[in-house]
Amino acid sequence: AQKVTQAQTEISVVEKEDVTLDCVYETRDTTYYLFWYKQPPSGELVFLIRRNSFDEQNEISGRYSWNFQKSTSSFNFTITASQVVDSAVYFCALSDTPGGYQKVTFGIGTKLQVIP
Amino acid sequence: DGGITQSPKYLFRKEGQNVTLSCEQNLNHDAMYWYRQDPGQGLRLIYYSQIVNDFQKGDIAEGYSVSREKKESFPLTVTSAQKNPTAFYLCATGPFSYNEQFFGPGTRLTVL
Numbered sequence: 635a636q637k638v639t640q641a642q643t644e645i646s647v648v649e650k651e652d653v654t655l656d657c658v659y660e661t662r663d664t665t666y667y668l669f670w671y672k673q674p675p676s677g678e679l680v681f682l683i684r685r686n687s688f689d690e691q692n693e694i695s696g697r698y699s700w701n702f703q704k705s706t707s708s709f710n711f712t713i714t715a716s717q718v719v720d721s722a723v724y725f726c727a728l729s730d731t732p733g734g735y736q737k738v739t740f741g742i743g744t745k746l747q748v749i750p
Numbered sequence: 751d752g753g754i755t756q757s758p759k760y761l762f763r764k765e766g767q768n769v770t771l772s773c774e775q776n777l778n779h780d781a782m783y784w785y786r787q788d789p790g791q792g793l794r795l796i797y798y799s800q801i802v803n804d805f806q807k808g809d810i811a812e813g814y815s816v817s818r819e820k821k822e823s824f825p826l827t828v829t830s831a832q833k834n835p836t837a838f839y840l841c842a843t844g845p846f847s848y849n850e851q852f853f854g855p856g857t858r859l860t861v862l
Contacts, residue, residue, distance in 0.1 A: 679853040740792035
């Protein structure tokens with residue numbers, strides 16, 4: 635069975651601080667995909683990144699960066715120089731279903747509040 | 751405009767009533783999904799469909815029903831058998847491969 639743990643339920647930071655959101659996953663498969671989504675107050679989930687299990691390279695996109703470590707089954711997300719617009723709930727997710735249908739398991743989310 | 755539309759944005763239901771939530775997409779994606787989100791919880795899968803005229807139960811299908819008569823549409827009916835239907839409902843689509851899912855704006859259902 636697959637499982638995603640986001641141990642931080644809520645985080646508050648002051649604007650311009652860096653913040654890291656933790657994600658730990660469990661799966662028995664060697665082939666799987668990891669995702670991060672952002673859910674702003676409007677409610678719609680916005681896709682941020684997909685990473686497959688064979689690619690452990692860290693990725694940076696502007697102020698966002700992701701650290702994937704198979705040895706610790708973690709896929710952490712860092713926001714550098716946080717801004718008020720980063721305030722949202724962030725979900726980490728895992729998919730390890732073979733074939734066409736994606737069975738995606740979501741973590742419970744981390745609510746990030748960036749204080750001006 | 752391309753994307754996923756859900757309607758209505760807010761829905762109020764009296765106990766004992768069935769209600770239908772709409773989900774339409776023009777992304778030409780094969781797969782469509784319905785999730786339920788409750789406060790403090792992640793997303794839980796209700797139903798999914800890989801192709802037209804075929805759908806499968808997810809983790810919490812009891813009290814819900816769906817249909818997939820067209821590729822573009824995947825409506826969800828919340829029946830009176832669903833004991834606690836007040837929640838935020840999200841529809842998602844995805845191509846038939848290992849790719850991310852794309853989400854609609856959601857429908858917030860409240861039972862009065």
